[in-house]
Amino acid sequence: MEYLIHLGILVAIYAILGISLNLVVGYAGLLSITQAAFYGIGAYSTAILMTNYGVNFFVSILVGMVATAIVSLLVGFVLSRFREDYYALGSFGFNIIIYSIFLNWQSLTRGPLGIPGIDRPEVFGFSFSENIWFLVLVVAAGALIYYLTEYISKSAFGRVLKAIREDEQAIQIFGYKTIYYKLAIFVISAVIAGIAGAFFASYITFIDPSTFTLNESIFVLSIIILGGLANIRGSILGALFLILLPEILRFVGFPSDIAAQMRQVVYGVLLIVLMLYRPQGLLGEYKL
Amino acid sequence: MSKNKLWIIVGILAVLIIALVCLSGSRSGDGLSKPIKIGVMAILSGDAAAWGNNAKKAIDMAIEEHNAKYPEKQVETVYVDTKGDSKEAVTGFTKLTKVDKVQFIIGPLFLNELTSIDPLVQASGIPVISPAYTPKENRKNPKNPLLMWMDAMIETERIARYVIGQGVKTVSIIHSTDAWETSVAGEFKKQVEAAGVKVLAVETVQQDANDVRLSVTKLIAGKPEAVFLSTYFQYINSLKALGEQRYSGKMFSIEIDDYLAGETKDFVREVLAINPENYSSDFSAAFEKRYGVRPGMPAGHAFDAANLLLENIAKDSSKESVFNDFKTRSSYKGVSGEITFTPDGKTLFPTALYRISDGKIERVGPLE
Numbered sequence A: 001m002e003y004l005i006h007l008g009i010l011v012a013i014y015a016i017l018g019i020s021l022n023l024v025v026g027y028a029g030l031l032s033i034t035q036a037a038f039y040g041i042g043a044y045s046t047a048i049l050m051t052n053y054g055v056n057f058f059v060s061i062l063v064g065m066v067a068t069a070i071v072s073l074l075v076g077f078v079l080s081r082f083r084e085d086y087y088a089l090g091s092f093g094f095n096i097i098i099y100s101i102f103l104n105w106q107s108l109t110r111g112p113l114g115i116p117g118i119d120r121p122e123v124f125g126f127s128f129s130e131n132i133w134f135l136v137l138v139v140a141a142g143a144l145i146y147y148l149t150e151y152i153s154k155s156a157f158g159r160v161l162k163a164i165r166e167d168e169q170a171i172q173i174f175g176y177k178t179i180y181y182k183l184a185i186f187v188i189s190a191v192i193a194g195i196a197g198a199f200f201a202s203y204i205t206f207i208d209p210s211t212f213t214l215n216e217s218i219f220v221l222s223i224i225i226l227g228g229l230a231n232i233r234g235s236i237l238g239a240l241f242l243i244l245l246p247e248i249l250r251f252v253g254f255p256s257d258i259a260a261q262m263r264q265v266v267y268g269v270l271l272i273v274l275m276l277y278r279p280q281g282l283l284g285e286y287k288l
Numbered sequence B: 001m002s003k004n005k006l007w008i009i010v011g012i013l014a015v016l017i018i019a020l021v022c023l024s025g026s027r028s029g030d031g032l033s034k035p036i037k038i039g040v041m042a043i044l045s046g047d048a049a050a051w052g053n054n055a056k057k058a059i060d061m062a063i064e065e066h067n068a069k070y071p072e073k074q075v076e077t078v079y080v081d082t083k084g085d086s087k088e089a090v091t092g093f094t095k096l097t098k099v100d101k102v103q104f105i106i107g108p109l110f111l112n113e114l115t116s117i118d119p120l121v122q123a124s125g126i127p128v129i130s131p132a133y134t135p136k137e138n139r140k141n142p143k144n145p146l147l148m149w150m151d152a153m154i155e156t157e158r159i160a161r162y163v164i165g166q167g168v169k170t171v172s173i174i175h176s177t178d179a180w181e182t183s184v185a186g187e188f189k190k191q192v193e194a195a196g197v198k199v200l201a202v203e204t205v206q207q208d209a210n211d212v213r214l215s216v217t218k219l220i221a222g223k224p225e226a227v228f229l230s231t232y233f234q235y236i237n238s239l240k241a242l243g244e245q246r247y248s249g250k251m252f253s254i255e256i257d258d259y260l261a262g263e264t265k266d267f268v269r270e271v272l273a274i275n276p277e278n279y280s281s282d283f284s285a286a287f288e289k290r291y292g293v294r295p296g297m298p299a300g301h302a303f304d305a306a307n308l309l310l311e312n313i314a315k316d317s318s319k320e321s322v323f324n325d326f327k328t329r330s331s332y333k334g335v336s337g338e339i340t341f342t343p344d345g346k347t348l349f350p351t352a353l354y355r356i357s358d359g360k361i362e363r364v365g366p367l368e
Helices: A002-027 A035-053 A057-079 A084-104 A131-154 A156-173 A178-204 A214-227 A232-250 A259-277 B003-027 B049-069 B086-099 B111-124 B152-165 B179-194 B213-219 B235-244 B258-263 B281-291 B297-315 B319-328
Strands: B036-042 B075-081 B104-106 B128-130 B170-176 B198-205 B226-229 B250-254 B271-276 B331-334 B337-341 B351-357 B360-366
Touching (some): A002 A035, A002 A131, A002 A156, A002 A178, A035 A057, A035 A084, A035 A214, A057 A084, A057 A178, A131 A232, A214 A259, A232 B086, A259 B075, B036 B049, B036 B086, B049 B075, B049 B281, B075 B086, B086 B104, B104 B297, B111 B128, B111 B179, B128 B297, B152 B179, B152 B250, B152 B271, B152 B351, B170 B179, B179 B198, B198 B213, B213 B235, B226 B235, B235 B258, B258 B360, B281 B297, B297 B319, B297 B331
Parallel strands (some): B036 B075, B104 B128, B170 B198, B170 B226
Antiparallel strands (some): B331 B337, B351 B360
């Protein structure tokens, strides 16, 4: 049961991350490969505040949200001027910069040694140290984010984003300042990723830069492509698939000498088959 | 995709994983002469898979020897692939302890993995022995996990003292983003600077970079008298680039194995490195006979870790007994030599200075 709860927590955290990226890639059509950076800023803010200054998790998550909002505003301002491939490249570069900061600003982040001993959340004397309670907390946060993003996607703001995705110049003719819309969704997305990072740091109780590499951004991108772009439920389904599938393969009785490699091969083949069968993802309404 | 189809997919996934977890748990539930289960956390895929597979081979050897010697205390291993990743390590540890219900654990192999599972180790009370180094600030209990790897800070202090003793006045340092390598580089810099040696450059390169020429150019731009290679993962590329740029100063390093020595045969004049004393020749010969290759860096340490645990199990396989042994143990004689465990959680191996040239590693003398 404990193992399933653990997987449930990971699925919930990655679903939040997936939802956050889907807002930018799925709804606004901006290919961003930088989600791990914001995920990391949220995680590091929480870890530093909790371990160095004894700040409560719920306060540090708020500070983390503000920190990610400020950074994403600055980055988004630059990225909003780019389109398509250039946007992807710019976001790619930003992920590398943030990773390097985590790695090299050793007086703050402890570099590759990471930050250990991050506490679990506590509120009014109640600690979420039991995994089951942590699962409840992260699922509750996920549900809140789900409804918030569903609301955004169905609002007038969401419709403008979709229009930007389909034809940015056309919507500009109608007087919409698309740069503000792109910037706003980028910041919202980053803040949500920061929340996922805070949960991750508190759950694993240790973070180091290796968690926030470009590979992680690509993994989150895979979640939304598999689950379906421009569909919030697709992000949840994608997270469920990509977290659970490799775990299921742990139980397949391959000989121990080749088990790890076979697991990777089967996992890869299944993803390829799935993408051949459903190129728009499981629930997608838009293709990159 | 229709809603019904979606729920069918989610349902199948959920049922599948619950069924597998339940089946896996029930397999270990009954039977009178059930073997003792040991979980092994190793990096079996990804960038550092060669490291993990080397350790796995040695652990397999130790388990086979034990099972042949003690038929009444058979041991069964359950492997989990941690990929060198914190999250995967936590998942692996949870699976081993909650699903496979192992009694003991060997591993993990990397600092970040060990730190991330440390709170779980403390909560579970399962004895863990790990062929890895992790600073004591990252661990709550200095003796569980019991570390079977030379304390990197002390090993660095020894090689730094040697470099200072050689009269080197300027040095540059290169290392990868790996946590162990970064710790070693930082400590080396601290030690040599305290002795008045000027550090001209410290270059950090990606663990899996294919080309480090630019970093090496910067490394030797100030013409340092010596270069310290604080890297296992980028040792070959660094030396290749140093060779191409005809660097003629002294070169020092930490922990080099036969593989690295062989791979750098064509472009290395001479590197002086600190290593744990050679593995016993019996172990090296047995390993080579079985696998057709010489044991790499982690093999002897992993073999010793497995044997220390298995020797305990042979005496008394209760967790408490093994746990007490870890707590009180001050030394162990393994294939890597006489290993010392200090009360504050440091692990010391006998070390020596080695000369690496022409693809061979030659022992120069002890370096304590």
